[in-house]
Amino acid sequence: MANRDDIKFLSNPNIGKQRKKYCRFRKFGIKHIDYKDPDFLAQFINEQGKILPRRISGNSLKYQKKVAVAIKRSRHLAMLPYVTDLFK
Amino acid sequence: MRNYEVTFIVDPVLSSDEIKGTAQTYEDLVKDGGGKIVNMDEMGLRQLAYPINRRSSGIYYSLEFEIESGAIISNLELSMRRDERIMRFLTVALDKYGVKYNEDKREGKIGKITKKDKKDKKDGRKPSRSAAPTEAVAASKAKAPAPVPTKPPVPPAVTKTEEE
Numbered sequence: 517m518a519n520r521d522d523i524k525f526l527s528n529p530n531i532g533k534q535r536k537k538y539c540r541f542r543k544f545g546i547k548h549i550d551y552k553d554p555d556f557l558a559q560f561i562n563e564q565g566k567i568l569p570r571r572i573s574g575n576s577l578k579y580q581k582k583v584a585v586a587i588k589r590s591r592h593l594a595m596l597p598y599v600t601d602l603f604k
Numbered sequence: 605m606r607n608y609e610v611t612f613i614v615d616p617v618l619s620s621d622e623i624k625g626t627a628q629t630y631e632d633l634v635k636d637g638g639g640k641i642v643n644m645d646e647m648g649l650r651q652l653a654y655p656i657n658r659r660s661s662g663i664y665y666s667l668e669f670e671i672e673s674g675a676i677i678s679n680l681e682l683s684m685r686r687d688e689r690i691m692r693f694l695t696v697a698l699d700k701y702g703v704k705y706n707e708d709k710r711e712g713k714i715g716k717i718t719k720k721d722k723k724d725k726k727d728g729r730k731p732s733r734s735a736a737p738t739e740a741v742a743a744s745k746a747k748a749p750a751p752v753p754t755k756p757p758v759p760p761a762v763t764k765t766e767e768e
Contacts, residue, residue, distance in 0.1 A: 547701035
């Protein structure tokens, strides 16, 4: 039997395949989101400083709410910007 | 028992004695109110994401304490509001996960995320995912070379963040 490795594809067969999104907090068991860690929270905002929606971040509802609260606290403490351009 | 965390930003223009004195004032205030200081973290001078009172940087302090009732909080916030040396503050009640997180952080169990780290993680994920539908041999092949080049950049990245 020809192994899948032996078959040569002209193009990468994985192109166009959708990766399944997952909630990283559930997957890795993160229970607390620190508002004093802007580098971590920066993963959940776009370059204008807006919070990314769940459909992009993949967070579960429970943790998306916690992320949103943490980002808002972080903004209050001037660790993250309220409005900006070219944040990343 | 309740756990609270007060984070505040002190004006950087003050002398270092005044800055330390400001932090000490609130530590004493909590102690006098019957609270037990769990941790006083001086996060140091940081750039602000936006100017506050025409200042572009500030000295961050984070005070974690344990207290029987939250009655002292209004008092604490009022004095912070009246204090001109304090640019911004935030009081947060911590749940059990928050307390645990802070404990772990003090013991150094929680690492810092850097941009390089994020890239490493992505590199690490790619082979395992693309390999999932293929044979296990392919997965091990794909995994084996991946960690070797990704590992060396990690320690410098961590030290960089500490220097900052």
